[in-house]
Amino acid sequence: MEIPYTVELRRDTGLNNGKIGIWLFLASEVMLFGALFASYILIRTGSPSWPRGDSILNVPLATFNTIVLISSSVTMVMAWASLMRKRFGTFRLYMAATVLLGGVFLVVKYFEYSHKFHDHLFPSTNNFLAIYFTLTGLHMLHVMGGMAVNAYFWGPGAKLWKTDPAWFTNRVENSGLFWHFVDLVWIFLFPTLYLL
Amino acid sequence: MTDHAATSDHAADIDKHVRIYITVFVALMVLTIITVLIARVHLPIHLAVTVAMLVAGIKGTLVACYFMHLISERKLIYAVLALTVVFFAVLLTLPVLTHHDGYWIH
Numbered sequence: 001m002e003i004p005y006t007v008e009l010r011r012d013t014g015l016n017n018g019k020i021g022i023w024l025f026l027a028s029e030v031m032l033f034g035a036l037f038a039s040y041i042l043i044r045t046g047s048p049s050w051p052r053g054d055s056i057l058n059v060p061l062a063t064f065n066t067i068v069l070i071s072s073s074v075t076m077v078m079a080w081a082s083l084m085r086k087r088f089g090t091f092r093l094y095m096a097a098t099v100l101l102g103g104v105f106l107v108v109k110y111f112e113y114s115h116k117f118h119d120h121l122f123p124s125t126n127n128f129l130a131i132y133f134t135l136t137g138l139h140m141l142h143v144m145g146g147m148a149v150n151a152y153f154w155g156p157g158a159k160l161w162k163t164d165p166a167w168f169t170n171r172v173e174n175s176g177l178f179w180h181f182v183d184l185v186w187i188f189l190f191p192t193l194y195l196l
Numbered sequence: 197m198t199d200h201a202a203t204s205d206h207a208a209d210i211d212k213h214v215r216i217y218i219t220v221f222v223a224l225m226v227l228t229i230i231t232v233l234i235a236r237v238h239l240p241i242h243l244a245v246t247v248a249m250l251v252a253g254i255k256g257t258l259v260a261c262y263f264m265h266l267i268s269e270r271k272l273i274y275a276v277l278a279l280t281v282v283f284f285a286v287l288l289t290l291p292v293l294t295h296h297d298g299y300w301i302h
Binding site: 014038039 | 206207210213214217218220221224225228231232244248249251252255259260263264270271272273276277279280283284287288290291
């Protein structure tokens with residue numbers, strides 16, 4: 001059975017189904033991270049003392065990771081623009097760069113986490129570390145999810161380009177919207193956890 | 197308009213988008229450096245939070261408007277996001293009120 005409205009726009013919404021679907025999903029994601037941000041505010045304002053993030057966490061590494069994630073957002077949007085220009089080879093290069101940059105982000109995070117565990121700093125150590133590990137851990141899961149989808153579109157999923165390029169371009173745009181959201185969340189996590 | 201002219205218009209449109217993406221990328225890099233430099237000044241906490249969230253807000257707006265194409269999106273997407281913003285605001289305001297009002301939730 002053919003999936004309806006993958007490319008053509010619905011008359012009632014003015015959108016294809018994939019686009020409205022991903023935005024509704026992102027709206028639910030805003031509430032998920034919003035709940036954790038609200039918890040952070042509640043715990044921090046209710047605490048008699050709170051450490052500055054830079055006294056415990058590694059700011060240069062996190063700054064590097066911020067640059068990596070922003071760069072991956074640019075390569076992601078360039079991958080989509082390449083498909084719009086019908087340049088499939090360029091798309092694959094940009095998509096590979098996006099996945100690799102996601103990998104670099106995870107490797108840096110691995111070193112950050114390892115260093116904390118080595119120093120016997122765990123989520124159970126204090127409220128600051130509990131919220132730090134919860135927020136960055138959830139964010140990391142999103143990075144992994146985004147990488148898996150992007151790797152699929154770089155590899156086996158790219159077969160769709162031969163049979164239905166417009167649908168494939170829309171799918172890449174939607175995975176890009178998720179990836180930019182992951183970047184957007186980090187843009188707020190970085191100052192909140194590391195700098196304040 | 198001929199097909200050839202339509203195709204070249206489309207390509208020119210994408211080229212314009214790409215130039216915007218690169219400009220936004222540079223702006224995001226500069227704002228990231230500003231975020232880190234401001235943190236080194238060790239401002240009073242209320243001012244530090246305000247400035248950090250202001251810069252993060254500008255960065256987030258750039259990502260949403262240009263990378264996520266929200267600057268030219270359909271009305272239904274705006275409606276979904278407007279509803280999300282309302283609930284998000286309530287979510288963040290509740291704990292702030294709780295603290296400010298001397299823990300009125302017992």
